[in-house]
Amino acid sequence: MYEAVLKKFQTHPKLAELLKSTGAQDIVENAPGDYYWGCGQDGTGKNKLGRILARVRDDI
Numbered sequence: 001m002y003e004a005v006l007k008k009f010q011t012h013p014k015l016a017e018l019l020k021s022t023g024a025q026d027i028v029e030n031a032p033g034d035y036y037w038g039c040g041q042d043g044t045g046k047n048k049l050g051r052i053l054a055r056v057r058d059d060i
Helices: 002-011 013-020 048-059
Strands: none
Touching (some): 002 048, 013 048
16 A cells, blocks of 8 residues: 555655645544544544555655
8 A cells, every 4th residue: 555655646746745745744544434544433543544644755
């Protein structure tokens, strides 16, 4: 998933700038029904997509 998200932001410079504009803020995938990729309904989800986005932000 990391490689796919990285490629997306490498391919679309405007989206990369938007991602970079978040600075060092935590990124949370607001997906109440998804406890793996998102935050889950009660905030106890793993937020894997948010973590990948933060990693991509650091790498681009």
